[in-house]
Amino acid sequence: xxxxxxxxxxxxxxxxxxxxxxxxxxxxxxxxxxxxxxxxxxxxxxxxxxxxxxxxxxxxxxxxxxxxxxxxxxxxxxxxxxxxxxxxxxxxxxxxxxxxxxxxxxxxxxxxxxxx
Amino acid sequence: xxxxxxxxxxxxxxxxxxxxxxxxxxxxxxxxxxxxxxxxxxxxxxxxxxxxxxxxxxxxxxxxxxxxxxxxxxxxxxxxxxxxxxxxxxxxxxxxxxxxxxxxxxxxxxx
Numbered sequence: 001x002x003x004x005x006x007x008x009x010x011x012x013x014x015x016x017x018x019x020x021x022x023x024x025x026x027x028x029x030x031x032x033x034x035x036x037x038x039x040x041x042x043x044x045x046x047x048x049x050x051x052x053x054x055x056x057x058x059x060x061x062x063x064x065x066x067x068x069x070x071x072x073x074x075x076x077x078x079x080x081x082x083x084x085x086x087x088x089x090x091x092x093x094x095x096x097x098x099x100x101x102x103x104x105x106x107x108x109x110x111x112x113x114x115x116x
Numbered sequence: 117x118x119x120x121x122x123x124x125x126x127x128x129x130x131x132x133x134x135x136x137x138x139x140x141x142x143x144x145x146x147x148x149x150x151x152x153x154x155x156x157x158x159x160x161x162x163x164x165x166x167x168x169x170x171x172x173x174x175x176x177x178x179x180x181x182x183x184x185x186x187x188x189x190x191x192x193x194x195x196x197x198x199x200x201x202x203x204x205x206x207x208x209x210x211x212x213x214x215x216x217x218x219x220x221x222x223x224x225x226x227x
Contacts, residue, residue, distance in 0.1 A: 044218045106164035
């Protein structure tokens with residue numbers, strides 16, 4: 001079955017950096033677009049970024065453009081999110097998700113807390 | 117595209133109907149395929165969202181038929197025909213016409 005397991009979440013100071021990873025299994029990873037979606041405490045989900053199946057196209061929400069970079073390694077069935085210049089408002093659970101017609105499978109998420 | 121749900125919360129008796137509305141700031145009907153790019157998700161505490169419905173009215177595999185979606189253009193509805201205890205959750209609409217945007221959520225509880 002489809003499994004998405006995120007890691008890398010942590011407590012970081014404003015202005016700091018963090019790299020999230022997502023290990024995928026149970027499907028042919030290289031066939032699918034993949035997304036990062038975040039959810040702040042008590043709020044609705046917010047789409048952050050997605051990447052094409054080959055990795056040659058990436059799209060970002062305006063709130064993270066220029067600060068976050070999505071990437072993937074199809075040989076390792078892995079998705080990444082490099083987050084720089086972190087802000088307090090980036091605090092959220094970050095989910096890795098598979099995209100088919102729309103977002104169909106989500107991981108359990110990893111918590112990123114930005115605080116001094 | 118901004119997605120606005122109503123109400124923010126509702127309490128329904130077991131076995132009764134629950135109705136959630138979602139309005140988009142622009143039409144989600146794509147003219148080339150005549151499909152509405154609207155999905156519904158269910159989220160229970162401590163879990164990620166689960167896809168229930170896409171193309172506004174197509175149920176995801178394994179989703180009980182008491183869940184149904186309707187609407188077109190900018191106005192959409194999720195209906196739970198006979199509320200069960202396990203349906204207590206927060207429900208979100210999402211547009212996938214242009215990247216992705218979610219509504220603010222509707223919390224469904226038992227009256």
